[in-house]
Amino acid sequence: MGLYVKNLFLIVLLLGALIGSITGAAFAQDGASPIQTLLQSHSKKLKRSSAKSIGPVIEAIRESGLPQAQNVLEKWRAKELWFRKSDDLLIFVETNDKKTYSLLDIATGQSIGSATKKEIKQIKPNSGVRGLIDGALVFFRLTDSDKAVRISALDSLGRDPKAAYLPIIRTALSKEKDAGLKTRMSRMERILIARFETDTAKRVVAIESFADDMGIDVRAALNPLLSSKVKVAMEAPDMANLARDIFPGVTIKNDGGTASEALYYEWLGGSPPELSMADAYILLVKAKLAPADVSIEDQKTALISNIKNGQVGGVAIADLNTDKARATAYRALVREDLAAETISVEEQHAVIEEAFFYGVYDQKNMDVVRAARTTLASINSKVSINTFFDLFLDAMSLASIYFLAAIGLAITFGVMRVINMAHGEFIMMGAYTGYVVQQFIPNYTLSIIVAVPAAFAVTFAAGVVMERLVIRHLYNRPLETLLATFGISICLQQLAKNIFGTQARPLTAPDWLDGALVINEVVSISWIRVAIFVLGILFFVLLLFILNKTRLGLETRAVTQNPRMAASMGINIDRVYMLTFGLGSGIAGIAGVAIGLFAKVTSELGSDYIVQSFMTVVVGGVGNIWGTLAGATLIGFLQKNIEFFNPSNTLAAQTYMIIFIIIFIQFRPRGIIALKGRAAEA
């Protein structure tokens, strides 16, 4: 605040001086524009600008409220401001041939004459000056009449906050009319206060106001307040901003800059001790509190440089192939004063024992540190709760994808006991159908609406054809069905490759599925995944309806339980088989469209999902769509949770998940929801 008042004072002074000195020298023309007048009054400082002295000048230009002020600052920053040597007239220039320059008036841009290169000089602001100009320009953009410009200015300010922005954002805030933007600006003001304000009480208030704010920018602003340096001394540290005592090889550093003891095993993960014994000794050496040890490399160099007659320290070179022999030779060198003494690990540890290692906050003001520490702790606990919720959403979305991919398989497998290895290729077919439809219908919304039934129709037809031509002949030979459908699977995959090529084809989602549903800074889910989730629920309800409320469903359930009995009751088994197979394949096609929206459409699309789909069906239990739902949920949640604990390694997550499933099958060989009674043995 003080700076601001001082600036205002200066401006008043300068303006006074200006009015007083409206005589001659600096003026080439009478009736100069106000901006020209203002600039001319500072022409000396402008010509030889330094970051120290130029501040008031920039302030003056910014505060002038003149319409050309922003333009002048921008040109100045871009080194496009010149002056005429003869009379210091500040001008813009324009040149066509680099020899003669036409001079342009600053206010109007009109040509006011011409000059040669020698008569004029460019003003080149250094980086410090440019930084100050940037600050002033931010002000112009923050108070721009266009809201989009103001928003982008606020964003860029947030990316690189500086102390200089604090008065600027205050002025801008007082002028802002838009309520939403005003909230954002005042939040930015608090971030700047938290970082740069000099008044402790105000800072603490600003910091504590963020306790419920999970924004990354807030965390980025608060974390530097808790930065600390590791130091070492021979007597116990005694300073106000002591962060933590460090015991080398034992304590770990916490988020808030404090320390705690933790068990650490490399294979278990977790964070290692902050300071290893070796690093601790190096620190001691650097602080000149202990003599330097000779590294293994240096010992080796010493040995090599002391080779005499094929021997080092009385040991033959050929024998120096063990650490022990090398140590003996080196000791011999030390005795002959040819090499520096080494310091044994025990000695090093003894010195480390005596020394005090500690962390010191870079921030001297402990009130600020304490406020930042409690606020960050509160933020972090909020973030972890929300991360958990985000994980839940992710898992739900993955589960719905698996459900969609597996439900068709569950129907065919459940009703007909037929393993359809080509199921994945039906998913792929559906995705390619979507792609082809998009080639004909450029409107993405319409094309998706057309693609879904089209994919269903195509894969339904393919399924029925496959059932009639191949699978019908292989009932009661389930293993051979598996193989035959595998043959079809490689055929279809290669055909897709021949037709569409190996490169991925795009299946573009309509605009309204772009972006994500953002609940807060931590929790968000893309609209495509929401759509897939809705689609999954839709199919679940639809299939429940078909199976439980329609004639086809009744017949299907009868055939599932006992095909021969069902046939005796007059049910046309062939028709039921054909329709269920078609239905299962058709749903795979629709799943393909959904998957294609977020994954690239390639001929291998299906095989990426086939094993997971089988797992879903097997884990869930055969012949029951509730089972498939349970299986998909279990697998989705399991995979996301394993990934959460080991985020860098999704491959490992899949491995562990499959192992889990193999073990799971031990306890429930027929899945989560198993058919009971005679149907189970069919």
Next chain:
Amino acid sequence: MDKTSKPFFLRYPSAMIFILCLAGFTIAVTIFSESVGNGIVSTSFLKTLGKTLCFCLVAIAMDLVWGYCGILSLGHFAFFGLGGYMIGMWLMYARTELIVLKASAGAALPLTPQELTDGIGTQIFGVVGGAKIPAIWAFADSLTIQLILVVLVPGVLAMVFGWLAFRSRVTGVYLSILTQAMTLALALYLFQNDSGLRGNNGLSGLQNLPGLEDAAQADISLWFFWASALALGLGYIVVKLIVESKLGNIIRGIRDDEARVRFLGYNVEAYKLFIFVLTAVIAAIAGALYYPQAGIINPAELAPIASIYLAVWVAIGGRGRIYGAVIGAAFVSLLSSWFTGGQAPDIPLGFYTIKWVDWWLVLLGASFVLVTLYAPKGIGGLFDKFGWGEKP
């Protein structure tokens, strides 16, 4: 007729014919090889033939477990790959050790054991951003132990997996899916960089035998060809002995009606487990012979699809007859490399040219469907038609 009193080969003329054919083939290839004979068979083709013999051996194992015991395992190629990895570890380690030692020959001081292992670690694992040698390489410097591991690792994996699967009575397609899942899990695990086996780079340079730098590839290839032929012959005899014994009758019984065999008092799980583990070990041995000839192994080789192709070979060759598996594996894999190698002539149709590189898989898939539908006995079924097949 008391079959048991007669010598093995007279009892089973098909085995005798097979062994004679194999011996004749081996001798013929040797005569025509670059190393010993006149070089009609190029070294690269010799390698292809040697690799094909290994495929035949793993196909025999697949036939035993599927054709005779009724377990459609979609995981036997994983055991094949594991065997390759086990021998590959020694080949790579020993060779890198020699390279490191050679590089340090000019250094001022001889290497300490630690410096040597560090050097080897950097050489082998630099590609996955590591320098430490993982614990699973502890025995990689010993050929004997790695050879034991070729049998032990896949054997124990098969034992644990089989025990878990069979004791919970997972059968039929469920078991197939489960074995496929196991294969996928293994492949995905190996794909990680920190699996300790160089992630998707796999192990390479396996065609060079450590300590035999001077030997020409032509000679090495021939030696591996002989070893593969010997292994195939032995494997054939072992499997033949099993399927013709009482054990063979029981496992055929399990294939045809598991429940009935169980009710007769046999411990079905134990028999299945034995066959599963035995075939896994045979597959691993085949893999250990295959990959030094291929020169490189990576996790993609273990992908579930490979195991399914194995089933395809056996099905096309004819299940439940050992020579059928051999014929299927040899026929399909040689045909496959002929078609995909670009040697097969393209067929111009005027409006479209059929390139076999693109269409071979379509042909294979379609013919496979046709075989399953109309010729469930596969190529081996032809022998029945002519009346000189044995009853499977």
